[in-house]
Structure formats: C-alpha cells, structure tokens
Amino acid sequence: MIVMPTTYSPMTVARAFKQVEEFELSGRLLHVIYDPQTPRAAIIEADIETFEGVPRHRVVAALDLQRKPTLGKDIVAVERCWEDANIIQVEGICVDPAERDKGLATRLYEALILHCGITLVSDFDQYEGGKMLWQKIARESDQIAVFVLDTEQGAFWPYDGSKVIYDGGCIPEERIWSISPDQKCHGVVLVAENRQRANQMMEGSSGYRI
Template sequence: MPVLIRGDSQMIVLERSYSTATLARRFEIIDEIHFNNVDMLVIYDEKIPFIAIAEAQTRTDNRGEKRHHVVATLELARRKNDDEILEIRQFWEDQQTFQIEGVVVNPEMRDYRLATLLYETLVVKKNLTLMSDNDHYAGGRALWKRLAQDSTGLVVFVLDTEKGQFYPYDGTKMRYDGISIPESAIWSHHPDKVHWPVVLIAQNSERLSTLSVR
C-alpha cells in the first residue's frame, strides 16, 4: 500500500477509534504529545505491527461508549527471513526491519506532519529499520525527502534490492539528505518501472555513529 498523504489521488478518510479497555490491553503508549490544543497518545501494537496517534481524551459515541479517536495510522510489514534484501546483514544486523504498508492521516490534521512523527518515533524510540515500498507515489516521495532533510534522529540511504547494494553501488553507501542523490536515480514515474527495485532505508542515527558514512 502506498503512503497516503495530502496530494495523493488515492486518499483515504480515516475513521477509527478504540475503547479505553482496548487501548490499554492491546497497545503500548510510547509517547505523549500536545498539538492543536489537544493531548495525544502515540500507541504501538508490536504484534501486527502497527502505530497510531490517538486523542488522549475520550469522546462518547452514539452508543454511550467512551472511545479514543485516532487521527493518524501507520501499518508495517515484517520482512521475511528469506528475502534477498536481508543478505546485506551488516546494515541492520540484530535489528527488526519493516516495510511501510501505508500511512493515513485525518484531513484536518495533515498540516502537523504526523506521518513524519510516526516514522521518527518507530526509528528513534523503537529502534526499527524502516523501508519504503516500491510504489513511488508523490506523497511518499515528499515524505521520504522531508525525513532525509529534516529528521535529526535518523538517517536515510538508497538501496537497490536487485543489485544488493547501496547508492552509489560501489561497495560504499552515501547518506541521502534530500539533495545529495539525484532524484532521477531514485524515483520512477508511472508507467516507467526502471527504478522499481530501488527503496529508501531509514535507520536510527545513533546506531550508525561509528560507521563511515559519505
């Protein structure tokens, strides 16, 4: 599933909420934030895996039940152990690697960069390695570029899964900062599939502090 944020043609309206009991039973609260004069909880279900931002204050629904309304979600897919991409073990050895399945943000909350916050929280606070999918939609391209340019807690690399190498494909790897690697070397534009094997990788910058990064 592609990343769905403002500007995409495949927009989804998010309608989801959880009872207080479900939230307590199913989720780990990994952060508490405040924006737009509302207290929010960043909640994580490791089993699925799934991360979301929900209102800390409950609302009463039409059945009289108090529920926490969700304003943003991000779904992940765990990489299989036999996937060829895991052959590059020195990059994420002893880490969990997940591919982005989809991220959805309520329309009224899209000016608060909640999608960026969800990515950063998973990488920095849960120490996960995140991988883009192969569908290069406009919203996803903009989000990954913003992560590469603005996020201080993570670093982004470009990986060709067919070659099994990071850009510039000479045995080294170059950090992508939004401008360091040409756009033409990363993205494919429909119906072109020349860069279909290319994905972006986000990892905790502290874990890479001892590595040599160009």
C-alpha cells in the same frame, strides 16, 4: 491503500498497543501507540470521547506496517544489510485531513525508530504523497538518517561500497523513484534508521558519506 481507523476503543488500545510517546499539540495530549504483533502504529488523542454512546480514542494518524523475510520474489533479503536490526516495511500511512501539515507523520516515524529500535523501509510502490513524506523526513529530521538501498544489488547508493545519507536532494531523483509504467527503480527502497546509531556504526568507516 490504507484506510485509517477513525477511533480505537480504550480496551483495544490497552490490549493490543503499547504507548511509545506522549506529546502535546494545539492544546491536546496525544499518544503514539504501537502494536508489534500486527504490526501497526498510530497517533491517538489521549482524552476519551463518546461516539454514538461508546467511549473511544480519536485517531489522528495511522501507519500500516509489514514484516517480510524478503522484499519481493528473487530480491535480496534486506536483513542481509544489517545485523541485529528490527526491520519493518511501511505499507501505508494516513493522516486525518484536519491534522495535516503538523508534522505528525514525521513524528510517528521518529517515535518508532527512536523508541522502538525499528529500522523502517519504504514500500516498493511510491505514490506522490509517500515520496514527498520521505523527502521531507530526509530533509528536515535531525533524528533519522535516510539511505537509498537497491535491493536487487543488495547495496546502498552510490553502489560502490560506500553509504551516503540522503538529504532529500543529494541523489538524482530519477535513480530513486519510478513513474508508472516505468519499473526501473522498483527494487529501490528508502531506509530510515536512528541517525545516532547509524553514525556510531559507521564511525571511522571510509565508506560513510554525508
């Protein structure tokens, strides 16, 4: 499980990260930062504070990411489903408890997808918090399109050659999530991409449904 760094030094931010977005929340200026090499992403406070005599940026949300040539042993490579896509799998996300219910996780996903051209893919193992986040994004974000992909079939729901946008409730939940020890949906992942790009790519295709 992800362990969120509490702070980053200005030197680390300057050396390892690029600033993706800047926004205000509750009178504070926040930066979305992304390290494409690790990869990892975070939302930090723009202002520098002193922690035990050392200048640092406070981290309010952090995201662990992973590039994988395939999504598991003997499972279809997810790259086959897109062309020229920067596909990264989410391994874990953590938001400071004091900052929860402010939409920071959704903001972090949207910033990476919209400003970095990334297609985010969920982890195979979904905890309750991750499940709720994906449902929230699918239900509320007008910037991101979420699809359900069965990596073992190499096909999107409903697996008949068409592609349906998941809105947080239009696909039977038992076809997406496995409850341990049941593993029947272990090969199913959620895919989040730029909604405008998805619409353009699928425009005129009879296989695209909302």
